[in-house]
Amino acid sequence: MTDSSSATNAESSRPTKHFIEQAIDADLAAGKTNGVVTRFPPEPNGYLHIGHAKSICLNFGLAKTYGGQCNLRFDDTNPSKEETEYVESIMDDVRWLGFQWDSLHYASDYFGQLYDWAEKLIQAGHAYVCDLNAEQTREYRGTLTEPGKNSPYRDRSAEENLELFRKMKAGEFPDGSRTLRAKIDMASPNLNLRDPVMYRIMRAHHHRTGDDWCIYPMYDWAHGQSDSIEGITFSICTLEFENHRPLYNWYCQSLGIHHPRQIEFARLNMTYTVMSKRKLLQLVKENHVGGWDDPRMPTISGLRRRGYTPESIRNFAADIGVAKFNSTIDVVRLENAVREHLNRVAPRRMVVFDPTKLTITNWPAGEVEMVDAINNPEDDAAGTRSVPFSGTLYIGADDFREEAPRKFFRLKKGGAVRLRSGYIIDCHDVVKDDDGNVIEILCTYDPATKSGQDNSGRKVKGTIHWVSADHAIPIEVRNYDRLFAVENPDQTAAGQTFLDHLNPDSLSVTEAFAEPEINTAAAGDRFQFERLGYYVVDADSSDKQLVFNRIVPLRDSWGSMVAKGKTN
16 A cells, blocks of 8 residues: 655655755745745656656655645647557556555647637737648758748748638648748757747547547646646756757746746656667567566556566655756666565565475385464564465575585585574485486474574574475466666667667576465565565466566566676
C-alpha cells in the first residue's frame, strides 16, 4: 500500500531546497502568486519511462510540499501518434507510483478555446495563414548563424487570413497545404520565434474528438494556453524547452491571459538505457523486447513487471535530486534504490539453482523435521516460517568443491558448513558419474547444532541454503539483465545504430527448486532468494508453474564483469 505522502519523505531530509523550490519561495514571498498549481502533461504517444517518473515525483511532490494541487493533463494534439491505450497506461502508472491528480484534463478539451484565441491573434495582426509547404518553411527559417526571411504570404490582411483560417477549419484545403503561423520575428536569434507554426491541416481520427477537427494545434501553441486555462502557476519543464520559453511567454502576453512561470530542470539520462520514445517504440515494434512492459524496458510498466517498487522509484528520484544541467545518472543508483527497499520489506525464501543432490547418511530414514526460518532479519514483525528438512537435500552446485582453495568457505570434501536454519554438516565423500562429475554429496549432520538451539560450541565459517529434495517446488526463473551492453547506447560508430549495442545476455531462463512455502505466492509478490537476489512473481504464472523475474542480484556484479571483459 502506498500513498502520495510517502513521495516526499525522502526529500524532507535534504539540508537545502533545490533551485525550483527556491524560485517558488521567492515568488510567494514577492506576492507574484498566491499558491502552487503544477501539472504533469504527457503526450499519450507511448508508455511512460523512468524519466517521466522523475517529472511525476517533482510535480506532484511540489504540490504536496506547498499544499497546492497538481493536475494530470494529456497533451493530445497529434492524433496520428496518440492512442487511448497510452492514456490508460499513463493513468495506471501515475497511480501506481503513489500519486493522485487533483484534476484530469486533455488539451483536446481546449480545442475550441485555442481556435478562438488563434482568431484573436489573426485579428490583432499577430498571426497569418501561410501557403509554404513544410520543406519551404524550413528553408525560409534560416539557420543558427543566418536570419530567416519573411514568407511571401506574411503580409496578408487580417480579413484575408481570417477567411483562410476558417476555410482551413472547414476542411476546404488538402492536408499540409497551409498552416497558421504566429507573426513574430524572422531575424530572431531564437529559431522558435521565427514565425512558428500554430496550426497544421491533418485529417486524422482523434482518440477523443473523433473527426470533428481537421486542423490541430502545435504543441507550443497548445501547451502554454492549456497551462493558463487551468490556472497553473509553475510550468515545470525539462531543459529542452528552455529555448521555447520566450515563445511560451509571447503567446500568453499577446493574448493578455494568465501567465504561468515556466522553469526548466535537467531531464533524466541514465547509463545502459535509451529514453527516446521513438527508440522504445522501435524496440517494441521490431520485437527486440516482448512489449512495453518487458522487464528489460525502462518504462514504468516494465519496471513494475520487473519487480521494482513505487517506493524505490520515488526514493531514487529524491536521491538524484533536481539539477539545472544535464548529466547521466549511473543505473546502479536505481538498482541500489530497489535493493535498499526490498532488503527491508521482502520475505526471504530458499531457492536452489543448478541443484546437486546432498544425502545426509546418518539422518533417520524417512524422517522429516520442520525447522523455523526467519522471514526477514530486517523486520522482526515478519516472523518465521516452517521449512521441511529431510535426509535428501538440494544445494547449489556452486556451493560445493571437491577440492577448494583456502578461502572457499562453502562446502568441500572433508569440510563442514552450516545449512541455513538447519544443522552443521560434514562432507565425507562424493558419488561421481562415469565422466567424473559429482552427482551426489555424502555428509553427516551433527544433531547438537540445530540452528537456534546450538550449544555445541562448534564454529564454521560458511552458511549455505538448501531445499528438501522431496518437497522442492520447481519454478521457472527469468534472469533479466541490462538491455544494453554499453553505458551509452545512443553513441554509435559509423554504420551502427543503438540496436547494435543490445545485450545478447539480457535474458536467460532456467529452472530452479524452491522451498514449498513458495506455493503461497501470487503475481506481484516479491522475495529475496537467499544469497542470490530479489525476485518477483510474474503475471505469466499459473497453477501449474510459478514464474519469477529477477529484479536485481544481491550485489552489483556488472562493474566486475565489465572489468573482466565479459560484456561488449
